[in-house]
Amino acid sequence: MKKVIALLLTVVMIVSSLVACGKDSGNNNGGNAGNTSGNTSGGSNSGSSETNSGGSNTSSDEKINLTMWCIATESDSNRHAYEAAIADLKAAHPEINFTWEATQNQEYKTKIKAAVAANEMPDIFFTWSCAFLGDFVDAGRVYCVDEVYKKYASELPEVMMGNVKYDGKYYGAPLTMNIVAMFTNLDLLKEVGYDQAPTTYEELIKCCDALVAKGIIPFGCSGKETWCVTEYLESIIEKTAGASVLNDIFAGKATWKNDDVAKGVEIFQEMIKKGYFDPEGMALSNDEVKANFIAGKYAFYMNGTWNCADFYNAGIADKIQVAEFPVIDSSKSKMGELIGGPSDTLAVAASSKNAEKAAEITFELARSICKYGYLDGNGLPAWTPNYDTSSINPLTQTVADIVAKSSQMVLFGDTAMSADKANIYLDYVSQIYASAIDGKQFVDGLAKDIQ
Amino acid sequence: MKKVYSNKLTIFLFILPALLLFLLILVAPIFMSFYYSFFNWNGFGKKEFIGISNYIELFTSGSIGFPKALGNALLLAVLSVGIQLPIALGFALLLGKGRKGERGFLSIYFIPVLISTVIIGQLWLKIYNPSYGILNVALRALGLDKLTRIWLGDIKTALGAAFVPILWQYVGYHMLLMYAGIKSVPTEYREAAMIDGAREGQINRYIVLPYIKPILKISTIFAVTGSLKSFDLIYVLTNGGPLHATEVPSTLMISMLFLRNRYGMGSTIAFLLIILCFAFALIIGRIFKDKEG
Numbered sequence: 001m002k003k004v005i006a007l008l009l010t011v012v013m014i015v016s017s018l019v020a021c022g023k024d025s026g027n028n029n030g031g032n033a034g035n036t037s038g039n040t041s042g043g044s045n046s047g048s049s050e051t052n053s054g055g056s057n058t059s060s061d062e063k064i065n066l067t068m069w070c071i072a073t074e075s076d077s078n079r080h081a082y083e084a085a086i087a088d089l090k091a092a093h094p095e096i097n098f099t100w101e102a103t104q105n106q107e108y109k110t111k112i113k114a115a116v117a118a119n120e121m122p123d124i125f126f127t128w129s130c131a132f133l134g135d136f137v138d139a140g141r142v143y144c145v146d147e148v149y150k151k152y153a154s155e156l157p158e159v160m161m162g163n164v165k166y167d168g169k170y171y172g173a174p175l176t177m178n179i180v181a182m183f184t185n186l187d188l189l190k191e192v193g194y195d196q197a198p199t200t201y202e203e204l205i206k207c208c209d210a211l212v213a214k215g216i217i218p219f220g221c222s223g224k225e226t227w228c229v230t231e232y233l234e235s236i237i238e239k240t241a242g243a244s245v246l247n248d249i250f251a252g253k254a255t256w257k258n259d260d261v262a263k264g265v266e267i268f269q270e271m272i273k274k275g276y277f278d279p280e281g282m283a284l285s286n287d288e289v290k291a292n293f294i295a296g297k298y299a300f301y302m303n304g305t306w307n308c309a310d311f312y313n314a315g316i317a318d319k320i321q322v323a324e325f326p327v328i329d330s331s332k333s334k335m336g337e338l339i340g341g342p343s344d345t346l347a348v349a350a351s352s353k354n355a356e357k358a359a360e361i362t363f364e365l366a367r368s369i370c371k372y373g374y375l376d377g378n379g380l381p382a383w384t385p386n387y388d389t390s391s392i393n394p395l396t397q398t399v400a401d402i403v404a405k406s407s408q409m410v411l412f413g414d415t416a417m418s419a420d421k422a423n424i425y426l427d428y429v430s431q432i433y434a435s436a437i438d439g440k441q442f443v444d445g446l447a448k449d450i451q
Numbered sequence: 452m453k454k455v456y457s458n459k460l461t462i463f464l465f466i467l468p469a470l471l472l473f474l475l476i477l478v479a480p481i482f483m484s485f486y487y488s489f490f491n492w493n494g495f496g497k498k499e500f501i502g503i504s505n506y507i508e509l510f511t512s513g514s515i516g517f518p519k520a521l522g523n524a525l526l527l528a529v530l531s532v533g534i535q536l537p538i539a540l541g542f543a544l545l546l547g548k549g550r551k552g553e554r555g556f557l558s559i560y561f562i563p564v565l566i567s568t569v570i571i572g573q574l575w576l577k578i579y580n581p582s583y584g585i586l587n588v589a590l591r592a593l594g595l596d597k598l599t600r601i602w603l604g605d606i607k608t609a610l611g612a613a614f615v616p617i618l619w620q621y622v623g624y625h626m627l628l629m630y631a632g633i634k635s636v637p638t639e640y641r642e643a644a645m646i647d648g649a650r651e652g653q654i655n656r657y658i659v660l661p662y663i664k665p666i667l668k669i670s671t672i673f674a675v676t677g678s679l680k681s682f683d684l685i686y687v688l689t690n691g692g693p694l695h696a697t698e699v700p701s702t703l704m705i706s707m708l709f710l711r712n713r714y715g716m717g718s719t720i721a722f723l724l725i726i727l728c729f730a731f732a733l734i735i736g737r738i739f740k741d742k743e744g
Contacts, residue, residue, distance in 0.1 A: 109709065109710070110705075110709040113494060113495075113709055113712065114494075114709070116494070116495045117494040117495045117714070119495075135493060135495070135496070135712060136495065138496055139493075139495035139496045141495060223604060223692075223693060224604070224689075224690070224692060224693075279601060279604075280581040280582060280601055280604065281604075282601055282604030282605070282693055283579070283580075283581060283601045283602070283603045283604025283605075283693075284604075418712075419493075419710060419711050419712040420711040420712060420713060423706065423710050423711045424514050424711075427514060427695075430692065430693065430694055431694055434606065434693055434694050436606075436694055449514050
């Protein structure tokens with residue numbers, strides 16, 4: 001009898017524990033990605049402003065729950081733009097329970113890919129356009145926003161939607177756009193007799209020679225984050241080979257085996273050999289290099305124009321000049337050919353239970369984030385500004401002037417290419433920065449490995 | 452009650468929940484990784500069966516560089532066994548003799564194990580910083596400017612510089628394992644040896660070390676398998692760079708899975724890592740068994 005009772009008790013224990021597990025998982029299922037929105041304690045995550053634990057389902061009081069993931073962490077220059085845009089959204093849409101979560105850039109790439117793989121995405125998510133978003137679109141994980149875009153087409157020019165268009169359909173709402181610019185410390189340039197950034201390549205080389213002779217490091221560039229090296233390399237290749245050539249190569253329409261590209265790479269390496277770049281940059285992160293530039297260690301810093309706000313807020317805007325990298329071969333390139341374009345995007349998960357509403361909210365948010373981001377100086381607007389822009393910081397205004405005069409833009413290589421190709425490309429770029437290979441090996445290797 | 456416990460069905464039912472968890476959390480993912488390793492798959496699109504192509508590409512592709520990553524992990528394993536464990540053993544033998552301040556030293560040596568690896572990584576990043584890092588500052592202060600380096604940015608020094616904190620962090624862990632073993636050696640054995648005229652070194656060699664051999668085996672397995680799957684400190688310090696100089700299989704796996712969207716290739720690396728860890732654990736177990744025999 002005792003044996004039977006013990007067995008029965010054992011079975012009851014196991015069944016009850018399994019049932020309990022089942023109930024838990026049942027509760028969690030409703031939440032998909034949104035069930036993490038209330039928990040913001042992990043690592044670099046931050047930013048959830050609501051604590052409801054539902055997912056993208058409609059709750060009993062008829063409120064619609066929407067979740068968003070993005071990269072606007074506390075230290076991100078776009079943080080304020082997101083906070084202001086979300087505050088506006090909540091005021092305008094009391095029927096929506098909106099929760100959001102921010103993760104740092106590199107970790108976010110891992111997180112969103114894992115979420116896409118598991119089909120547990122938030123309703124709205126930040127993404128980079130072109131190939132990054134393209135992989136998700138190909139997998140059928142992104143909601144097509146053609147219908148919603150029609151409502152906003154008058155404020156969002158079609159030309160800005162080019163990078164979120166796949167097979168003739170739109171899959172996202174762009175935010176701000178940025179280009180690569182040469183930030184120049186005029187105080188350091190004055191020490192070698194220059195009162196503005198060099199406008200020709202020859203003048204730039206003379207200026208760098210003078211800076212080196214004076215013991216001033218001309219350029220700072222993080223080797224630890226290879227995308228920073230591409231900001232230099234792509235600008236130099238573009239001004240050597242021309243924007244069209246680079247665009248075609250990134251788009252896979254032309255081969256990497258191009259003598260002008262190899263020449264551009266060798267010009268970059270020559271600059272490294274001449275001591276124009278801080279050798280310590282190989283071991284530094286971009287944040288550290290940027291801090292060095294702000295502290296006055298480098299004369300030039302080439303990076304995205306999203307930095308304008310940071311330089312302005314650091315109180316160095318009056319001694320900084322934003323300029324375009326000068327033309328190296330005027331027979332192939334010209335001023336106005338830039339690296340950059342609209343890349344930051346918000347998209348909607350196809351799995352969202354309120355995808356249509358989420359798409360509308362996405363466009364409203366994108367418009368607001370673009371507005372606040374532009375006013376804060378974090379980039380140029382992808383949306384047509386219909387508000388007072390006189391308060392925008394002078395650095396961003398200069399960028400706007402440069403873009404207004406531009407004739408052609410080439411999107412950042414690591415955004416334009418698929419993830420696998422982009423990382424092979426970045427591998428080669430890091431070898432160039434370390435002078436492990438030369439220009440010919442660079443173009444031959446890339447032609448072999450990714451074409 | 453004894454009858455109940457000896458009933459096979461009862462035993463099975465009691466272990467069933469744990470067994471299910473073990474199968475679902477540990478065994479199933481291994482088989483899943485093995486299955487995915489035969490596919491060309493980006494993690495969310497369509498899977499394309501490609502047989503053993505991932506395994507072939509892993510060992511032949513220059514752009515992946517798996518042999519170098521594996522070589523780095525094996526070098527770390529050799530250094531762990533050759534440097535880390537002897538240091539840990541030395542400390543354990545010193546403290547095991549019951550020196551003054553034994554507990555204090557024990558706690559101090561164990562502190563690095565308790566601190567988060569990310570914090571240790573940040574700490575060593577500051578030590579190695581080429582401008583203000585204490586290492587270069589000390590070298591300059593001693594007039595050894597020629598020896599200053601960009602420790603984590605130079606392909607010649609990055610691997611060594613990344614290995615130092617890894618080896619340093621776990622000395623305390625192995626020391627504690629060995630210390631516990633040494634403390635369990637009966638004092639009668641030591642006293643008998645001393646009466647017979649054995650010196651300290653002889654007592655350690657002929658009594659203590661044979662006595663703690665099972666612990667040495669465990670420490671060696673932990674050191675080798677830990678080296679093969681090392682990830683966190685490398686990720687924080689160099690993320691595998693510069694130019695893959697500090698790449699280890701785990702950083703390569705993360706890069707394949709989440710940067711290059713190659714889930715098939717990432718699964719291949721994951722599966723090979725598991726096999727390697729099992730293989731080394733078995734080999735080390737066999738070596739110690741042979742020695743015992």
